Amino acid sequence: MPELPEVEATCRGLAPVITGKKIAAVHVLRALVTRPQPPARLRKLATGRRIGSIERRGKNILIQLSGGYAIRIHLRMTGSLRANQPISAATRVWFELGRSRSLVFDDPRALGCVHIYSTEDAGRVLADLGPEPLAAEFTRERFLADANRSRQPAKLFLMDQKQVAGLGNIYAAEALFRAGVDPTRPMNRLRWPRLEALHEAIVAVLREAVKSAAVAYSQPGGFQEAEGFHPAVYGRAGQPCIACGRKIRRIEQGGRSTYYCPGCQK
């Protein structure tokens, strides 16, 4: 599930709950998720430190700790991070925060990861990420310049974390639909009005999604059903386009599904 909006909602939801808490103990139930770092490293380096902040960078979660260390968590496809939840079969790592408080990383597929770095190393690890689409650095000018430099198909460009940080399969497809851009179109062949529309669509789609994700995250069950976000194209192959009525198509790009409207996206 998690793309930028869900990760953002996770951080916002957790910040007031875990900031300032001290990590009393670390339990790594699945060594897989700390790989290639040994689980003992996380245990040793995190235990006893205090949580200074929790922030998002792209789809990464960064938990800054006292003493110049940071935990980086990536939820990948099926990870989730919640406070004061009972551990389950899907729990891979959990942190005791004292007074029976906890921070629990669940991930049924175990594709996600939990690493600990010195603050400088954390910076290096995240250095390759492109601009934050919801920050001031994501200007039209920068987007235009980056687009002109790339021959990638538009959908793959949007999902490339080095180009824009945080978009995944759903919101990339939704932004392209909203801007009327053919997902297979090479980025450097897009011209100004369309490119500006795409820039705006990215920001608008993500802003809306962050709002509904924040609501969904505050629900007891997590993100699950309570979602207020209804995709216009994602997952709707064969169904009529909400704008023109033509059938939504599904194609494959980079080994993943792309959904788009052949009428609206040229």
Place this chain on the structure above:
DNA sequence: AGTCACCTGATT
């Protein structure tokens, strides 16, 4: 630039 491997669970 394209394909695969990493994992597991849900759906066909």
Place this chain on the structure above:
DNA sequence: AATCAGGTGACT
């Protein structure tokens, strides 16, 4: 039994 999944890094 086979296919699919909202992500990414390491291969060719």
